[in-house]
Amino acid sequence: MNNLIRTVLKPVAVGTFALALGMHGALSHAADASAPPAGEYHIDKSHASLLLRVSHMGFSTYTTRFSQFDATLTFNPSNITASKLEATIESDSLQMDAAPKMCTDIVKGPQLLDTAKYPKIVFRSEKIRMTGAKTFEIVGTLDLHGVSHPVTLTGSYNGGYPGIANMDPNARIGFSAHGAFKRSDFGMAFGVPKPGTTMGVGDKIDVTIEAEFIGPALANAAGSSH
Numbered sequence: 001m002n003n004l005i006r007t008v009l010k011p012v013a014v015g016t017f018a019l020a021l022g023m024h025g026a027l028s029h030a031a032d033a034s035a036p037p038a039g040e041y042h043i044d045k046s047h048a049s050l051l052l053r054v055s056h057m058g059f060s061t062y063t064t065r066f067s068q069f070d071a072t073l074t075f076n077p078s079n080i081t082a083s084k085l086e087a088t089i090e091s092d093s094l095q096m097d098a099a100p101k102m103c104t105d106i107v108k109g110p111q112l113l114d115t116a117k118y119p120k121i122v123f124r125s126e127k128i129r130m131t132g133a134k135t136f137e138i139v140g141t142l143d144l145h146g147v148s149h150p151v152t153l154t155g156s157y158n159g160g161y162p163g164i165a166n167m168d169p170n171a172r173i174g175f176s177a178h179g180a181f182k183r184s185d186f187g188m189a190f191g192v193p194k195p196g197t198t199m200g201v202g203d204k205i206d207v208t209i210e211a212e213f214i215g216p217a218l219a220n221a222a223g224s225s226h
Contacts, residue, residue: 036160036171038076041213043087044172045070050089053206058198066121068093073213075173080136080157081128089121111190112183118145134158138177147186153179153209163218171215179207 050069056062071087092115096104108115125140134157142151160173182203184192193200 034162035077036075036162036173037216038078039074039171039216041073041075041171041173041215043069043071043073044212044214047174047210047212049208049210051208052094053208054204055198055202057193057200062201064097065095066090066093067095071211071213075213075215077157077160077173081130083125083128085123085125085138085140087123089123091115091119091121106190112145112188114145123151142181142186144186145188149181149185151179151181153177153207155209162216165218169218171218172212173215174212175209177207177209177211179209180204181207 048069050066051063052065053061053063066089068090069087071085074082074084076082091113092108094108094113094115096107099107107113110117120143122143123140124143125138127139129137129139131137131154136155136157138153138155140151140153141148155175155177158174158176160171162171163169183189183205184203189203191201192203
C-alpha cells in the first residue's frame with residue numbers, strides 16, 4: 001500500500017517542484033530585468049482599483065468604488081516629471097453594494113452625481129513634481145459634475161520591467177496614489193453636514209488608486225499577459 005502511495009504521489013511532487021522552479025525563474029527574471037522603456041502605456045484593468053471614502057454621519061467611513069474606468073499614460077522612467085496622464089471614469093459605475101435603492105438613486109441622481117447628465121468624470125495631469133526618488137505629486141484638473149477644479153494627487157512609482165518573454169511580453173509599470181477633494185467644490189453639496197455637526201455625508205472625499213499599466217511589447221516576444 002505504501003509503495004502504491006509513493007508511486008502515485010511521486011510524479012505529483014516532481015511536477016509541483018518543477019512548477020515552483022519555473023515560477024521562481026520567472027520572478028527572478030522580473031526582479032533582474034532592466035527598466036521599462038519610455039512610451040505610451042494603458043491601464044491594465046485587471047490590476048487596478050479606484051476607491052472612495054467618505055464620512056457617514058461621523059459613525060463610519062463609508063468605502064465605495066468605481067468599477068469602470070480607463071487611463072492612458074505617456075511615461076519615461078528616467079524623466080517621470082515629463083509624464084502625462086489622462087483618466088476617464090464612467091460615473092454610473094459607482095458601486096454601493098448593499099445600499100438601499102433610495103440611497104443609490106440619490107447619489108446617482110440629480111441631487112449629486114447626476115450620471116445621466118454627466119456620464120464621464122475626467123482627470124488630466126498638468127504638472128508632476130518629484131518629492132523623493134520614487135514619490136511625486138500630480139497636479140491636474142478634475143472634470144466632475146460639469147465643473148473643472150484643480151486636484152493634487154500624491155503617489156509613488158512602484159517600479160516595472162520591459163516584459164517577460166512567453167509570460168508577460170509587454171512592459172509593465174505600477175503606481176499607488178492618494179488624493180482628496182471637496183464635493184461641494186463641484187456643485188454637489190446635498191447632504192453635507194451643517195458646521196459643527198456630522199449629521200449627513202461628509203464633504204471631503206478621499207481617493208485611493210492602485211494601478212498597473214501595460215506598455216510597449218518586447219522585441220520578438222510571444223505569449224500573453226497575466
